[in-house]
Amino acid sequence: MNGTRDPKADFLSIYELIRRPGADKLLAWLKSTDFFTAPAGAKHHGAHAGGLVVHSLNVYRRLRELTIRDKSDPNEPGTYHMDHSEEETVAILALLHDVCKVGVYHTETKRRRNPDTGTWEDYQAYTFRDPFPLGHGEKSLYLITKYMALTEEEALAIRWHMGAFDDAVKGGSRALDAAMDVSPWVWRLHEADMCAARIDERKAAGV
Numbered sequence: 522m523n524g525t526r527d528p529k530a531d532f533l534s535i536y537e538l539i540r541r542p543g544a545d546k547l548l549a550w551l552k553s554t555d556f557f558t559a560p561a562g563a564k565h566h567g568a569h570a571g572g573l574v575v576h577s578l579n580v581y582r583r584l585r586e587l588t589i590r591d592k593s594d595p596n597e598p599g600t601y602h603m604d605h606s607e608e609e610t611v612a613i614l615a616l617l618h619d620v621c622k623v624g625v626y627h628t629e630t631k632r633r634r635n636p637d638t639g640t641w642e643d644y645q646a647y648t649f650r651d652p653f654p655l656g657h658g659e660k661s662l663y664l665i666t667k668y669m670a671l672t673e674e675e676a677l678a679i680r681w682h683m684g685a686f687d688d689a690v691k692g693g694s695r696a697l698d699a700a701m702d703v704s705p706w707v708w709r710l711h712e713a714d715m716c717a718a719r720i721d722e723r724k725a726a727g728v
């Protein structure tokens with residue numbers, strides 16, 4: 522969400538759309554972790570403190586827009602109104618799909634040669650080290666459902682949100698294709714994730 526004043530405040534206000542049992546415990550756990558200060562990645566999109574929350578908000582805006590796009594009458598684009606359960610699903614998928622990134626990006630001091638002066642200097646960089654390597658979508662799914670139940674469609678969407686970049690898909694699994702047949706939320710969340718990382722966050726970084 523470019524130009525947002527306080528990403529954490531925006532995140533918390535959207536989180537209020539999630540009213541199912543356990544949502545409060547899940548949020549309390551998130552607040553006890555580095556979720557609100559973590560980057561979205563070590564090198565690519567959102568490689569800065571708070572990048573993960575900004576990414577989650579970008580996915581929220583994208584997912585909401587494209588759900589309305591897909592569900593509107595083609596003759597009246599943008600007119601579909603989501604009911605509460607759809608709004609809740611959008612909030613859950615967008616805000617929580619990357620909770621697997623909690624506790625995995627560590628700051629380290631590295632050395633580099635300054636391109637202008639040619640001298641060596643220290644700089645702070647993120648290094649990825651996962652103490653709980655359960656898999657990307659799999660780990661988000663596990664962490665969320667420790668506190669709060671998901672519908673089957675939400676579980677599929679979070680599990681497969683990496684799309685063709687998922688390790689299982691790269692290894693030949695056909696389950697992503699089957700999951701996309703079961704629920705449109707699978708490709709919607711993947712599409713929103715791609716738009717956020719490849720368009721919104723690259724634009725914000727001036728790439």
Ligand SMILES: [Fe+2]
Binds near residue numbers: 619683
């Ligand atoms: Fe992800």
Ligand SMILES: [Fe+2]
Binds near residue numbers: 580714
């Ligand atoms: Fe993501």
